[in-house]
Amino acid sequence: MVSKTTIKVEIYNLLEDYPETLRFINGLSEFGDLLFFGGSIRDYYLYNEYKKMPRDFDIAVKLHCKTEKTFESFVEKYNYKKNRFGGYKVNIENIEFDLWNLENTWAFRENKLLAEEKNLAKSVFLSVDGIVYNFNQDTLYDDDLRWSIENRQINIVLKDNPQKELNLLRALVFKKKYNLGFSPELKEEYKKSINMNSNFHEILYNLQFSHYKNEYLTNNDVRGELESILY
Missing domain, CATH: 3.30.460.10 (Beta Polymerase, domain 2)
Structure with a gap:
């Protein structure tokens, strides 16, 4: 700090x-x-x-x-x-x-x-x-x-957000960058999105190119992270 x-x-x-x-x-x-x-x-x-x-x-x-x-x-x-x-x-x-x-x-x-x-x-x-x-x-x-940092987890602060998908992508990037886990509340947000869209890993994978103009996570990386949250 x-x-x-x-x-x-x-x-x-x-x-x-x-x-x-x-x-x-x-x-x-x-x-x-x-x-x-x-x-x-x-x-x-x-x-x-x-x-x-x-x-x-x-x-x-x-x-x-x-x-x-x-x-x-x-x-x-x-x-x-x-x-x-x-x-x-x-x-x-x-x-x-x-x-x-x-x-x-x-x-x-x-x-x-x-x-x-x-x-x-x-x-x-x-x-x-x-x-x-x-x-x-x-x-x-x-x-x-x-x-x-103290709890080694990413949590949700304000749930209402106009760019929720982007933030769920960013959480995956930060998880890798800072070696953090996800709080139970954040995992539930992923589960809701996955249950609403079976192709959610593709949405997050493609979103990084419009936001970051770069590939921080491969398609398999994203799929694996989401599967680990579900199972």
């Missing part, structure tokens, strides 16, 4: 050769608190170092009052696309950022949880995603990820 006070320094160190990206991060932080979540924070937290540049950076911005329009204008100066959930995908110096207005993230917009900073880590489907770092305030929320 890592002391929270090293994370901001390490983000700056990681990006020191990317001046435009650093300007973007610093500029963005003037509109509100930057809440880093997802793999870019998880892997450093687990390994105490950045072994390589993260695939992307997920950031929810807790905007200051009346800054939403100026925040959008700032982001739209860069190379960006809007996704179907209302967030921004921004590419700067070949580094990708997935940006959200905190209040517009799915679980808050759908009133699954109160739109509060501390609840962002509770809005994820998988416990291994349960980590959020406030870049401005240097505060860390890591209860669910820490639970996974």
Whole structure:
């Protein structure tokens, strides 16, 4: 695990050769608190170092009052696309950022949880995603990820999720990557999906190509994992 006070320094160190990206991060932080979540924070937290540049950076911005329009204008100066959930995908110096207005993230917009900073880590489907770092305030929320590491299991945090199949694929990838097991609750979610679709292993296998643009698990890997859950 890592002391929270090293994370901001390490983000700056990681990006020191990317001046435009650093300007973007610093500029963005003037509109509100930057809440880093997802793999870019998880892997450093687990390994105490950045072994390589993260695939992307997920950031929810807790905007200051009346800054939403100026925040959008700032982001739209860069190379960006809007996704179907209302967030921004921004590419700067070949580094990708997935940006959200905190209040517009799915679980808050759908009133699954109160739109509060501390609840962002509770809005994820998988416990291994349960980590959020406030870049401005240097505060860390890591209860669910820490639970996974201490118990060597991936659990469900918030069951309602618009991308459940994708998260079940990601759980298989994380199981292999971090050498974790599945909680009984997560196994039940797999069983429900398998019982609803006898071809579920094919769905998960093919989904990795649209999401990761890569093969992390072979078809046999996926089939074997699902069979082990059933039997």
